[in-house]
Amino acid sequence: xxxxxxxxxxxxxxxxxxxxxxxxxxxxxxxxxxxxxxxxxxxxxxxxxxxxxxxxxxxxxxxxxxxxxxxxxxxxxxxxxxxxxxxxxxxxxxxxxxxxxxxxxxxxxxxxxxxxxxxxxxxxxxxxxxxxxxxxxxxxxxxxxxxxxxxxxxxxxxxxxxxxxxxxxxxxxxxxxxxxxxxxxxxxxxxxxxxxxxxxxxxxxxxxxxxxxxxxxxxxxxxxxxxxxxxxxxxxxxxxxxxxxxxxxxxxxxxx
Amino acid sequence: xxxxxxxxxxxxxxxxxxxxxxxxxxxxxxxxxxxxxxxxxxxxxxxxxxxxxxxxxxxxxxxxxxxxxxxxxxxxxxxxxxxxxxxxxxxxxxxxxxxxxxxxxxxxxxxxxxxxxxxxxxxxxxxxxxxxxxxxxxxxxxxxxxxxxxxxxxxxxxxxxxxxxxxxxxxxxxxxxxxxxxxxxxxxxxxxxxxxxxxxxxxxxxxxxxxxxxxxxxxxxxxxxxxxxxxxxxxxxxxxx
Amino acid sequence: xxxxxxxxxxxxxxxxxxxxxxxxxxxxxxxxxxxxxxxxxxxxxxxxxxxxxxxxxxxxxxxxxxxxxxxxxxxxxxxxxxxxxxxxxxxxxxxxxxxxxxxxxxxxxxxxxxxxxxxxxxxxxxxxxxxxxxxxxxxxxxxxxxxxxxxxxxxxxxxxxxxxxxxxxxxxxxxxxxxxxxxxxxxxxxxxxxxxxxxxxxxxxxxxxxxxxxxxxxxxxxxxxxxxxxxxxxxxxxxxxxxxxxxxxxxxxxxxxxxxxxxxxxxxxxxxxxxxxxxxxxxxxxxxxxxxxxxxxxxxxx
Numbered sequence: 001x002x003x004x005x006x007x008x009x010x011x012x013x014x015x016x017x018x019x020x021x022x023x024x025x026x027x028x029x030x031x032x033x034x035x036x037x038x039x040x041x042x043x044x045x046x047x048x049x050x051x052x053x054x055x056x057x058x059x060x061x062x063x064x065x066x067x068x069x070x071x072x073x074x075x076x077x078x079x080x081x082x083x084x085x086x087x088x089x090x091x092x093x094x095x096x097x098x099x100x101x102x103x104x105x106x107x108x109x110x111x112x113x114x115x116x117x118x119x120x121x122x123x124x125x126x127x128x129x130x131x132x133x134x135x136x137x138x139x140x141x142x143x144x145x146x147x148x149x150x151x152x153x154x155x156x157x158x159x160x161x162x163x164x165x166x167x168x169x170x171x172x173x174x175x176x177x178x179x180x181x182x183x184x185x186x187x188x189x190x191x192x193x194x195x196x197x198x199x200x201x202x203x204x205x206x207x208x209x210x211x212x213x214x215x216x217x218x219x220x221x222x223x224x225x226x227x228x229x230x231x232x233x234x235x236x237x238x239x240x241x242x243x244x245x246x247x248x249x250x251x252x253x254x255x256x
Numbered sequence: 257x258x259x260x261x262x263x264x265x266x267x268x269x270x271x272x273x274x275x276x277x278x279x280x281x282x283x284x285x286x287x288x289x290x291x292x293x294x295x296x297x298x299x300x301x302x303x304x305x306x307x308x309x310x311x312x313x314x315x316x317x318x319x320x321x322x323x324x325x326x327x328x329x330x331x332x333x334x335x336x337x338x339x340x341x342x343x344x345x346x347x348x349x350x351x352x353x354x355x356x357x358x359x360x361x362x363x364x365x366x367x368x369x370x371x372x373x374x375x376x377x378x379x380x381x382x383x384x385x386x387x388x389x390x391x392x393x394x395x396x397x398x399x400x401x402x403x404x405x406x407x408x409x410x411x412x413x414x415x416x417x418x419x420x421x422x423x424x425x426x427x428x429x430x431x432x433x434x435x436x437x438x439x440x441x442x443x444x445x446x447x448x449x450x451x452x453x454x455x456x457x458x459x460x461x462x463x464x465x466x467x468x469x470x471x472x473x474x475x476x477x478x479x480x481x482x483x484x485x486x487x488x489x490x491x492x493x494x495x496x497x
Numbered sequence: 498x499x500x501x502x503x504x505x506x507x508x509x510x511x512x513x514x515x516x517x518x519x520x521x522x523x524x525x526x527x528x529x530x531x532x533x534x535x536x537x538x539x540x541x542x543x544x545x546x547x548x549x550x551x552x553x554x555x556x557x558x559x560x561x562x563x564x565x566x567x568x569x570x571x572x573x574x575x576x577x578x579x580x581x582x583x584x585x586x587x588x589x590x591x592x593x594x595x596x597x598x599x600x601x602x603x604x605x606x607x608x609x610x611x612x613x614x615x616x617x618x619x620x621x622x623x624x625x626x627x628x629x630x631x632x633x634x635x636x637x638x639x640x641x642x643x644x645x646x647x648x649x650x651x652x653x654x655x656x657x658x659x660x661x662x663x664x665x666x667x668x669x670x671x672x673x674x675x676x677x678x679x680x681x682x683x684x685x686x687x688x689x690x691x692x693x694x695x696x697x698x699x700x701x702x703x704x705x706x707x708x709x710x711x712x713x714x715x716x717x718x719x720x721x722x723x724x725x726x727x728x729x730x731x732x733x734x735x736x737x738x739x740x741x742x743x744x745x746x747x748x749x750x751x752x753x754x755x756x757x758x759x760x761x762x763x764x765x766x767x768x769x770x771x772x773x774x775x776x777x778x779x780x781x782x783x784x785x786x787x788x789x790x791x792x793x794x795x796x797x798x799x
Contacts, residue, residue: 001356026354026356028356031356031359078659079658079659082659082661101667104667104671105671105674107670107674108667108670108671108674111667111670112663112664112667113663115663115664115666115667115670116661116663116664117663120666120738120739120740121739121740121741122670122673122739122740122741122742123741125670144674144675183377186376186377186378187378189376190376190377190378190379193376197390197391214374215374215376218355218359219355219359232333232355233330233331233355233358233359235331236330236331236332236333239326239331239332240285240326240331240332240333242286242333243288244288244289247287247288247289248288248289251289
């Protein structure tokens, strides 16, 4: 099996501060990689660097595209990078306001990526939007409503529909369940789990919630002060933590 | 890179018959937040399991049998030693392979029945149990049919099938767990106290399942607190402590 | 009609004398040159907005200062100027601008579309087709079509550079969703030369098809927003639409009540406080010429 994404020695500095210090990992198709660590550990910066939202100083991020071509994301011309981000990649943000267009309807939110890639048939866009609303368990009747009238959990599900409509191969999620009620979280987690399987998605999931990675992630990286201090299969890291910080993290969790 | 390693590269077993071969396992736990105390649990433990064989791990609490079991599943990462597993006709050494390969070995070759069931609320029992099959690419209908058969054999009341196991009793959860592991034809099965909460009738069904699987050539390692079960299904005992 | 047809053949009127103390066309030569450079860039990249250092003009922003600066930069002594506002030659804005140029350039002016070499417009394209050699200058309040979707100019520039026009279609999608059709009545966005998304200034969508493959040079000036852009002659201009909701123009159930035209853009005029109204051509030149022809032929018949 060929890796979908290879990150090699990625470093990102803010002045003297090493936000990401020589991070390396590979991600394979269909895999969910969890990244946990406390605030300021560099996990969100890592995600932003991989997605190209912020430039990084050193290292290589190589992505294997749909046609099996290895692509160096750091040197990829911006037009191609932006196109890739709208087709084969997706980004789910913690705050739906950052990931959705709050002033246009749910249908238009889902349709936007299709319009980006040149779809120009209104009826087809409607049909696709309805399909994806079903897929993320939002009633069809809400298609012409503004996301601002949706609950927090629905907004996150709409974010998923909005990116999944172009069948991305890799989805980056930054605290997707943050700020949601526990019962709403569970529903979202369940949905994400089934989508990962049915769509064969690869996911990088940044969170500080051990329960979330336990349920979703196949593999886990633990970050502290910009470095990966421990990694392995999720159950390995959580059941047999080696690093002092991981032990502290696991012990501090009520129901790991 | 290999030249930098101090220990010699592990050599694959020459035993062509065995399915699982653990060699010289060492495992200790370091508790960094409790004075960095080091607890040695496994020291030079080895085990070879052949097809159709069931080995019981026995010993008092804290003797390391559970740690050994988890090490065999690569849930606990050992300090040294080899865990050879016959996977797709070739040998793989679990501590040496990459994460994605380990995931594949667990999906196809190495099954594990634990005494606990961890599930997302809201997902029906039948889907929980069908998940391993679906991860192998079996379509939902076929997977659920197989799971329903196992549920009926294990006398799990049909009204529970569509409910989330979060509210199930211990015995009900264990039966979901057993169905989950026995729906896939793993060549190797690890059983970690799977019968602790089962009543006599269901224990009997479970033993039948094990015997059937043994007859098909499955290699098993188990921890059974129930003497009756152990005596009926196990061929050998590995004693700890 | 005070300023009309000094250049009509047969009765050559003496050219008016420019106001002393001003440079020709009000702006100094360096400024005009700088604006012409922006215009040339605009012509080279059809539909692409070129920043320019918009000057203070002797009227306030919003009164067509962008168009006036463009006109001042390209106007020559032998030009014949026509100015229209909402299609009319005789409204305040049109009369003011025409008088202004007459004063600072001393050029000939006209109300006849076919006689003009240079036409400045607010919100309309004349009904009579423009000809090769004519220059047509639009007054533009908001040059950026992406503004309502992407308020950041930097980001909007990037979207133009990368031809990321999906979000513009989001706006049209919303329109169809809300009204069952694309309801934009004016400033209806177009793709120029298959490359740049452009605001055509607030002309009615009725006029959009006239921009396509037009033989005249079309220039756009936005004074407050400090942008110039252009459509060179014979350039493809396509109004945005969906395959299943194609672009269409307005039509009226009435002909013009003055000239009977059925092919022109009509204004609805309220004529009393009883709810009475009439529909008349917005292009006054077109309407008058038609009326003149009709009375002429009627006289002949009589």
